[in-house]
Amino acid sequence: MFSIPINTKEPERLQNTLYEQYQIEIPVMHQNEKNYLRYSVQGFNSPDDLNHLKNALLEIRHQSGLLD
Amino acid sequence: MHDYQSIRQQFLINPDITFLNFGSFGACPKPVFEVYQQIQKEMEWEPVRFLARNAPARLELARKALGEFVHAHPDDLVYVLNPSWAVNAVGRSLKLEAGDEVLTTNIEYGACDKAWMYFCKQSGAHYIQQPIHFPVLDQQDIVESVISGITPRTRLIFISHITSATGFILPVSDICKAAQERGIPVFIDGAHTPGHIPLDLNQLNPDYYTGACHKWMMTPKGSSFLYAKKERQAQIDPLIISWGYDAAQPSHSQFLDYHQVQGTRDISAFLSIPAAIQFRAAHDWEKVSESCKQMVRASAGSFCEQLDTEPHIPIKPEFF
Numbered sequence A: 001m002f003s004i005p006i007n008t009k010e011p012e013r014l015q016n017t018l019y020e021q022y023q024i025e026i027p028v029m030h031q032n033e034k035n036y037l038r039y040s041v042q043g044f045n046s047p048d049d050l051n052h053l054k055n056a057l058l059e060i061r062h063q064s065g066l067l068d
Numbered sequence B: 001m002h003d004y005q006s007i008r009q010q011f012l013i014n015p016d017i018t019f020l021n022f023g024s025f026g027a028c029p030k031p032v033f034e035v036y037q038q039i040q041k042e043m044e045w046e047p048v049r050f051l052a053r054n055a056p057a058r059l060e061l062a063r064k065a066l067g068e069f070v071h072a073h074p075d076d077l078v079y080v081l082n083p084s085w086a087v088n089a090v091g092r093s094l095k096l097e098a099g100d101e102v103l104t105t106n107i108e109y110g111a112c113d114k115a116w117m118y119f120c121k122q123s124g125a126h127y128i129q130q131p132i133h134f135p136v137l138d139q140q141d142i143v144e145s146v147i148s149g150i151t152p153r154t155r156l157i158f159i160s161h162i163t164s165a166t167g168f169i170l171p172v173s174d175i176c177k178a179a180q181e182r183g184i185p186v187f188i189d190g191a192h193t194p195g196h197i198p199l200d201l202n203q204l205n206p207d208y209y210t211g212a213c214h215k216w217m218m219t220p221k222g223s224s225f226l227y228a229k230k231e232r233q234a235q236i237d238p239l240i241i242s243w244g245y246d247a248a249q250p251s252h253s254q255f256l257d258y259h260q261v262q263g264t265r266d267i268s269a270f271l272s273i274p275a276a277i278q279f280r281a282a283h284d285w286e287k288v289s290e291s292c293k294q295m296v297r298a299s300a301g302s303f304c305e306q307l308d309t310e311p312h313i314p315i316k317p318e319f320f
Helices: A011-022 A047-063 B004-008 B030-045 B047-070 B083-093 B110-123 B139-147 B172-181 B254-260 B273-282 B285-306
Strands: A002-006 A028-031 A034-039 B077-080 B101-105 B126-130 B154-160 B186-190 B208-212 B224-228
Touching (some): A011 A028, A011 A047, A034 A047, A047 B285, B030 B047, B030 B273, B047 B077, B047 B224, B047 B273, B077 B083, B083 B110, B083 B186, B101 B110, B101 B139, B110 B126, B154 B172, B172 B186
Parallel strands (some): B101 B126, B101 B154, B154 B186, B186 B208
Antiparallel strands (some): A002 A034, A028 A034, B077 B224
16 A cells, blocks of 8 residues: 555545546545545455556646646 | 456446445455344344354354454454544543643544534534645644644544545554544544545544444444543433443443443444454455555556646555
């Protein structure tokens, strides 16, 4: 489990976008004015799952204002 | 690399979803879930025998299995629905007084913060959240941040074993030692610990510890435990006062009577714990778990690079 520090002004919309557009279930955590994307890896997760997340973040960052 | 394709077949998780949020509520493997449902059927088959007669002996078997897994005496463990339950039971029993302090960090789980803030507000005590500065340089920094918050009014140190929002291991063993040298009891919130990283309660020796079994131990949901050191057990009142309080036929342990008898409830998730432990052993889960951690450590830095952020912790095994 690791929490990636992220810069976003819309944490909820980011989490919803990841689920609705990319079918990725992942929490955006908020604590002490900072946001984190926390991913857990369990036995059923493959390297493809992490690549899928990586590509989704790349696309979201380039195509929307959800990630600075 | 573990065989994630065959492992995936063992879970009920929706295959259309890329599921990267095991940390919130876990997921139960099919064979364990089947045992759970079988136990529920037994309960419906003969409810009275199951709940009134056989429950104590069956719970004992489940506590023995858990005790072996977390290295604690089974009589020092009681089952609770979730870690919040355990925090509420202990928090209510401390009988905080005006001016007392509960010492913690500013990176704890929100629901536990709320519970402690409630108990402090009720009594006029203070909830002291020591700041943890990011990026963390090493574990010793965290020990010092916490311990430097001790005052003559500190009644308890409450600290996560693995944090929730920020997702990393805290140096609880060093904090326990330093606190106990100063006579301060320690309550560790290990919601993310059992089954995730090795846990040896005998060695760690906290005053109180709570862990969720339905996360990384992969039991059905609603199964967690509260551990209390023998000398602390008499102080903890049951959260729900029921037949176990001032019991007509007390068992050998007031701790068990108080906390195991909590009115009519479904104890099937607790009783499924031995099956979950067997599943891990049968599938060499220590290796699977280590392989998963390697995937996390290998990817953590590159996610941060991709998003132009700095990791808030060193990418080292002691933090994962």
